[in-house]
Amino acid sequence: MDKHTLQTNKPQKPSHHRTIEWLKKNLFSSWFNTILTFVFATTITVIVIGSVKWIFLTANWHVISANFRLLIVGQYPVAELWRVWICLTLVSFLIGLSWGLWKGTMGHLTIAVTSLYVIVACLPFVLMETRIWLLINIVVIVATYAVGKNWPKLKKSTLVGWFLMFPVIIFLLNGFGVFNHVGSNLWGGFLLTLLIAIVAIVCSFPIGLLLALGRRSKLPIVRWFSIGYIELIRGVPLITILFVAQLMLPLFLGNGIDIDNVVRAMVGFTLFTAAYLAENIRGGLQSIPRGQFEAAEALGLNATIKMTFIILPQALRAVIPAMVGSFIGIFKDTSLVAIVGLTDLLGMGKNIISNPEFLGTQMEVFIFVALVFLIFCNLMAYASRRIERSLGVGKR
Amino acid sequence: MNKHSSSMATPFWRDKRVIPFLLQAIFAILVLLIGAFFFLNALDSMKQIGLSFGYDFLSKMASFDIGDKLIEFSSTDTYGKAFVVGILNTLRVAFIGIILATILGFIVGVARLSNNWLARSVATVYVEIFRNTPLLVQIFIWFYAVFLSFPTIEKSLNALGLFFFSNRGTVIPWFEFTSSSFIWLISLFIGLILSVIIWKVKLSQQVETGKKKYPLFWSIGSVISLLIIAFFVTFETPLLFSIPEISGRGFVGGYTIGPGFCALLVALVMYTASYIAEIVRGGILAVSKGQVEAAKALGLKSSTILRLIILPQAIRVIIPPLTSQYLNLIKNSSLAAAVAYPEVFGVGITILSQTGKSVEVISIVILVYLSMSLLTSLLMNIFNKYSQLVER
Numbered sequence: 001m002d003k004h005t006l007q008t009n010k011p012q013k014p015s016h017h018r019t020i021e022w023l024k025k026n027l028f029s030s031w032f033n034t035i036l037t038f039v040f041a042t043t044i045t046v047i048v049i050g051s052v053k054w055i056f057l058t059a060n061w062h063v064i065s066a067n068f069r070l071l072i073v074g075q076y077p078v079a080e081l082w083r084v085w086i087c088l089t090l091v092s093f094l095i096g097l098s099w100g101l102w103k104g105t106m107g108h109l110t111i112a113v114t115s116l117y118v119i120v121a122c123l124p125f126v127l128m129e130t131r132i133w134l135l136i137n138i139v140v141i142v143a144t145y146a147v148g149k150n151w152p153k154l155k156k157s158t159l160v161g162w163f164l165m166f167p168v169i170i171f172l173l174n175g176f177g178v179f180n181h182v183g184s185n186l187w188g189g190f191l192l193t194l195l196i197a198i199v200a201i202v203c204s205f206p207i208g209l210l211l212a213l214g215r216r217s218k219l220p221i222v223r224w225f226s227i228g229y230i231e232l233i234r235g236v237p238l239i240t241i242l243f244v245a246q247l248m249l250p251l252f253l254g255n256g257i258d259i260d261n262v263v264r265a266m267v268g269f270t271l272f273t274a275a276y277l278a279e280n281i282r283g284g285l286q287s288i289p290r291g292q293f294e295a296a297e298a299l300g301l302n303a304t305i306k307m308t309f310i311i312l313p314q315a316l317r318a319v320i321p322a323m324v325g326s327f328i329g330i331f332k333d334t335s336l337v338a339i340v341g342l343t344d345l346l347g348m349g350k351n352i353i354s355n356p357e358f359l360g361t362q363m364e365v366f367i368f369v370a371l372v373f374l375i376f377c378n379l380m381a382y383a384s385r386r387i388e389r390s391l392g393v394g395k396r
Numbered sequence: 397m398n399k400h401s402s403s404m405a406t407p408f409w410r411d412k413r414v415i416p417f418l419l420q421a422i423f424a425i426l427v428l429l430i431g432a433f434f435f436l437n438a439l440d441s442m443k444q445i446g447l448s449f450g451y452d453f454l455s456k457m458a459s460f461d462i463g464d465k466l467i468e469f470s471s472t473d474t475y476g477k478a479f480v481v482g483i484l485n486t487l488r489v490a491f492i493g494i495i496l497a498t499i500l501g502f503i504v505g506v507a508r509l510s511n512n513w514l515a516r517s518v519a520t521v522y523v524e525i526f527r528n529t530p531l532l533v534q535i536f537i538w539f540y541a542v543f544l545s546f547p548t549i550e551k552s553l554n555a556l557g558l559f560f561f562s563n564r565g566t567v568i569p570w571f572e573f574t575s576s577s578f579i580w581l582i583s584l585f586i587g588l589i590l591s592v593i594i595w596k597v598k599l600s601q602q603v604e605t606g607k608k609k610y611p612l613f614w615s616i617g618s619v620i621s622l623l624i625i626a627f628f629v630t631f632e633t634p635l636l637f638s639i640p641e642i643s644g645r646g647f648v649g650g651y652t653i654g655p656g657f658c659a660l661l662v663a664l665v666m667y668t669a670s671y672i673a674e675i676v677r678g679g680i681l682a683v684s685k686g687q688v689e690a691a692k693a694l695g696l697k698s699s700t701i702l703r704l705i706i707l708p709q710a711i712r713v714i715i716p717p718l719t720s721q722y723l724n725l726i727k728n729s730s731l732a733a734a735v736a737y738p739e740v741f742g743v744g745i746t747i748l749s750q751t752g753k754s755v756e757v758i759s760i761v762i763l764v765y766l767s768m769s770l771l772t773s774l775l776m777n778i779f780n781k782y783s784q785l786v787e788r
Binding site for chain 2: 036040221235244252335338350378381
């Protein structure tokens with residue numbers, strides 16, 4: 001036995017020997033493990049062969065290629081699609097710049113996004129126009145990367161750019177009188193999924209912050225209001241809140257204010273996310289040691305300055321991973337708008353399978369939808385893990 | 397004069413006693429104003445449509461039927477009873493879902509830490525895929541692409557001649573109670589109590605005397621002997637097996653589960669299990685290494701170590717996040733509205749579209765979910781108290 005262990009520790013050994021030892025250790029270490037290995041191996045083989053056969057022989061991928069535009073941008077008018085492309089290019093511009101400036105995690109994300117562009121451009125059914133736009137995007141990323149790498153002073157303006165990007169994109173997509181008006185009832189597909197998720201995340205952040213501070217406030221009315229709101233929202237399913245937003249918001253707002261379905265869904269999501277975000281931020285606030293508060297008070301800082309410059313920067317930094325986790329949840333939950341009749345990625349998929357032309361293609365459509373979500377959620381989860389490691393949260 | 401007095405007394409807007417009061421008053425007034433604005437608008441709009449606020453519709457006749465139900469319900473019953481049917485359906489899917497998800501989640505969680513590479517990787521892939529796709533997409537895949545894509549009843553697939561899969565639902569073998577079931581049940585109950593007592597007595601004798609007293613053998617024996625007695629009393633089997641058969645255009649016997657329930661249950665279990673697996677894995681990793689090493693040094697088997705050393709300690713870390721997963725499962729069961737399974741939310745939407753009482757119906761649904769969440773966390777908190785470390 002002893003001899004055996006000694007041998008495994010020897011560095012130089014023929015490679016096939018090492019393979020056998022690895023197999024022995026990881027697959028056949030006991031009779032139970034051996035049985036387990038064979039059971040799993042058979043199951044996996046059956047599943048893999050079945051899926052490969054289905055993917056390459058049975059599945060009718062024509063449904064995806066024929067409806068690709070619908071799935072990605074929905075009913076957005078073809079003549080105005082250049083506006084969506086401009087938005088994407090803006091995002092690419094900022095991504096490339098951030099890659100050059102911050103490197104690290106941003107680099108990995110940029111490479112993932114770029115390879116996504118390349119893959120989409122290589123799909124056999126996309127239009128030439130799409131390929132050209134994607135090529136422009138890739139060029140923009142590379143060019144701005146070079147810029148960002150050489151001008152490290154651009155950090156602040158890039159951050160401002162990320163914040164400004166959001167209203168600019170909404171402006172571009174809607175038109176608001178400058179371009180032809182494209183109502184949000186025409187936004188659809190993956191574009192709508194992304195927009196709802198981004199609006200919910202951006203708008204819920206200040207509300208969540210206020211609720212978290214309110215819950216820790218010394219003023220009882222404010223505290224009880226915050227607790228009531230947070231616990232009420234967290235106690236009921238998201239779908240009821242979406243229904244409240246769809247059916248009761250028009251009732252509550254009266255006749256003077258008329259808002260469309262998409263905005264109602266966004267309001268519902270924002271109110272929902274705020275409660276969960278508030279709990280995340282409260283966790284961060286609780287993790288700040290008392291000494292920080294006392295030191296700030298001893299310096300004579302007033303409550304606002306103490307919060308903005310001493311407490312919140314530390315608290316928010318500590319809960320970045322938890323917040324990204326919530327954001328992944330929200331991104332996945334946007335698919336619920338399909339139940340209230342919006343045509344996001346999933347809703348569009350549901351519409352497509354009810355089209356008699358594409359009868360019997362449910363599996364293909366939903367697998368495609370699942371794949372899109374899988375890719376983006378995995379990207380976010382990966383970024384979250386990297387940030388967690390680089391912040392050293394949980395290691396102190 | 398004026399200048400003098402202001403320097404003496406603190407102005408009221410800087411008075412530490414007045415500020416909190418003032419702020420709260422402003423806040424309360426703002427909230428009340430917004431609330432009143434919403435309320436008046438709602439009253440106004442409801443008046444315009446010709447609706448009045450009130451819960452009296454609950455005692456009116458519901459003119460719709462519910463497919464999946466645990467208690468008798470027909471279209472002549474009241475809306476109130478329809479809600480009860482919905483609540484029971486939610487409880488059914490939540491209860492079965494929680495049990496199955498816990499079992500699957502524990503298996504996957506342990507497999508993620510297995511020393512078998514294949515088991516480990518399969519568990520990891522499972523968790524990554526099911527955690528990172530939306531639950532609704534999974535429900536749709538199970539509903540539209542699996543359970544509705546099964547062949548018709550006449551050509552339905554069957555497994556072992558016992559389980560039938562058709563697009564109208566899945567049929568499983570079920571039991572039928574007979575007159576002797578009661579006697580069997582009583583004798584089984586007595587046998588179980590007896591076996592526990594005998595096991596404890598024999599175990600304490602074994603510990604005291606050091607001689608082998610075979611406690612397990614005795615306790616199993618007591619259960620079996622009581623069952624034999626039951627058989628000689630009744631001369632019947634306890635339950636009649638009802639094996640499903642196809643006859644014409646339907647099934648006879650067995651228990652039919654609708655495709656909506658199947659899809660919802662499978663999706664909820666698979667999705668929640670992937671979260672529970674991560675919680676279990678975290679819990680096991682939180683048990684200190686010395687515990688396992690000490691157990692190994694005592695010569696315990698690895699299955700015994702897992703059962704008696706690791707899991708009881710891991711449970712303490714696992715329970716609080718597990719509770720929130722259970723709550724999520726209950727809340728997520730509301731997605732049944734998308735697959736036409738009539739749980740409380742789906743029933744509520746049907747009633748809402750018939751009566752137009754949106755505020756009342758939504759308020760009832762919210763109340764039901766809030767009380768279920770409260771009840772679950774209460775039960776889990778009690779369980780949590782028992783599993784916590786008892787220190788000196």
